[in-house]
Amino acid sequence: MSVDHEVPRLRATTRPLAATPELVDLADPQRPLLWLRDDRGCVGVGEALRLSFSGAERFREAAERWRRIAAAAEVDDPVRLPGTGLVALGTFAFADDSAAESVLIVPSLLVARHRDAWWVTEVTRLDAPDPGPEGPPRDPGLPAAAPAGHWEGTSFGIPSTAAAGAGQGVTEYLDGVREASRRIEHGAAEKIVLARRVAGAVAADSDLRVPLGRLAERYLDCWTFAVDGLVGASPETLIRATGGAASARVLAGTRGRHPEDPQRDARARDELLTSAKEQHEHAFAVQSVVTALSPHVRELRTSEEPFALRLPNVWHLATDLGAALAEHVSSLELAGALHPTAAVAGTPTAAAVAAIRELEPFDRGRYSGAVGWIDAAGDGEWAIALRCAQLGDADPASGMRPVVASAGGGIVAGSDPEHELGETVSKLRPITEAFAP
Numbered sequence: 001m002s003v004d005h006e007v008p009r010l011r012a013t014t015r016p017l018a019a020t021p022e023l024v025d026l027a028d029p030q031r032p033l034l035w036l037r038d039d040r041g042c043v044g045v046g047e048a049l050r051l052s053f054s055g056a057e058r059f060r061e062a063a064e065r066w067r068r069i070a071a072a073a074e075v076d077d078p079v080r081l082p083g084t085g086l087v088a089l090g091t092f093a094f095a096d097d098s099a100a101e102s103v104l105i106v107p108s109l110l111v112a113r114h115r116d117a118w119w120v121t122e123v124t125r126l127d128a129p130d131p132g133p134e135g136p137p138r139d140p141g142l143p144a145a146a147p148a149g150h151w152e153g154t155s156f157g158i159p160s161t162a163a164a165g166a167g168q169g170v171t172e173y174l175d176g177v178r179e180a181s182r183r184i185e186h187g188a189a190e191k192i193v194l195a196r197r198v199a200g201a202v203a204a205d206s207d208l209r210v211p212l213g214r215l216a217e218r219y220l221d222c223w224t225f226a227v228d229g230l231v232g233a234s235p236e237t238l239i240r241a242t243g244g245a246a247s248a249r250v251l252a253g254t255r256g257r258h259p260e261d262p263q264r265d266a267r268a269r270d271e272l273l274t275s276a277k278e279q280h281e282h283a284f285a286v287q288s289v290v291t292a293l294s295p296h297v298r299e300l301r302t303s304e305e306p307f308a309l310r311l312p313n314v315w316h317l318a319t320d321l322g323a324a325l326a327e328h329v330s331s332l333e334l335a336g337a338l339h340p341t342a343a344v345a346g347t348p349t350a351a352a353v354a355a356i357r358e359l360e361p362f363d364r365g366r367y368s369g370a371v372g373w374i375d376a377a378g379d380g381e382w383a384i385a386l387r388c389a390q391l392g393d394a395d396p397a398s399g400m401r402p403v404v405a406s407a408g409g410g411i412v413a414g415s416d417p418e419h420e421l422g423e424t425v426s427k428l429r430p431i432t433e434a435f436a437p
């Protein structure tokens with residue numbers, strides 16, 4: 001349910017930027033707002049507008065509210081590239097009944113880059129006293145200090161099943177996987193994605209540009225993001241819609257990497273590419289995206305065979321999709337139509353979501369929801385919020401901020417619980433390593 005009812009009036013002014021700053025360094029150390037992949041991305045400073053949504057209609061309500069705000073806005077944008085003009089960054093919860101807020105945030109100041117072009121967008125409220133941007137961007141420079149983090153229930157960068165086995169909640173997770181397999185054998189669903197979560201804390205004054213910088217540097221094929229305390233690097237593009245074209249990257253099917261042993265690493269990749277179980281699991285995820293996207297697009301094409309996507313921590317089976325948009329539909333509407341894909345819920349969707357609610361003993365929050373940005377025309381990019389952690393508010397008594405990270409995997413007929421556990425350890429590595437002291 002939307003909390004704002006009037007249409008706020010915004011003015012967005014974009015100007016080319018001669019400077020070429022490191023975007024991560026410009027982010028607020030404690031409340032970073034960032035979207036970055038290689039030579040494209042943006043960093044927001046301050047908040048001109050924050051919209052909040054919840055419930056089953058959160059995507060639809062957000063898309064409609066944004067459409068009205070964008071229509072009422074004054075936009076001065078001579079640069080005209082993806083991400084210029086009026087832009088909001090957002091994060092949306094996984095579950096319809098999640099207690100986590102879904103938000104769209106319009107930064108007061110956005111510094112952004114598309115390959116060799118840099119620009120700055122300033123946003124002011126025309127219908128309210130102008131609070132002004134929260135000062136000029138900080139001088140680019142290295143983050144001052146690494147967050148002193150401590151974690152519970154995770155192997156902290158040691159990708160072995162044994163280390164993960166020491167963590168809290170592991171037995172519950174393994175029981176959940178067994179129960180999911182049992183239900184699949186009895187025909188309740190074909191695939192159920194089960195996740196587990198690990199909890200930790202970082203010092204309240206931790207500079208979050210440190211983990212963000214590590215993620216951006218190591219995970220070049222991923223979207224590194226920070227929106228409203230959700231920090232991570234996702235390899236999976238839920239939807240990109242710009243200039244009438246749409247694309248997505250579907251992932252499902254995983255093997256841990258072994259970069260220290262090239263032969264073992266190649267074997268893991270080949271095993272993934274030739275495993276009937278993984279191909280089966282992957283096909284569900286591709287089909288769910290094709291089915292959800294088809295009503296909105298023409299000329300939908302996919303890579304003929306899934307390919308092996310190499311990330312620093314895992315191999316994934318991947319399929320890229322491309323299409324032309326058949327109608328005017330915003331990136332956020334498309335994200336809502338696609339969510340939740342079989343890569344994060346399962347197949348069939350309703351049965352899988354019901355099983356997740358019963359078998360996962362926690363609210364996923366924004367993990368496995370959507371994170372990304374949208375502009376005034378509705379164009380934007382949304383990733384599935386994977387390989388991420390949610391930071392909470394600082395506790396004045398302890399001087400710490402809670403951090404919760406989740407990772408899961410698709411359970412299908414024949415899944416092995418210990419193997420699935422190992423996979424969650426590999427998938428948590430980007431976060432455990434990024435937050436390492």
Ligand SMILES: C=C(O[C@H]1C=CC=C(C(=O)O)[C@@H]1O)C(=O)O
Pocket residue numbers: 193195236251252253254316342343344368386387406407408409410427
């Ligand atoms: C649910 C997650 O990953 C999904 C994306 C890629 C591969 C997956 C898999 O092999 O199970 C999952 O579907 C996660 O990272 O928490």
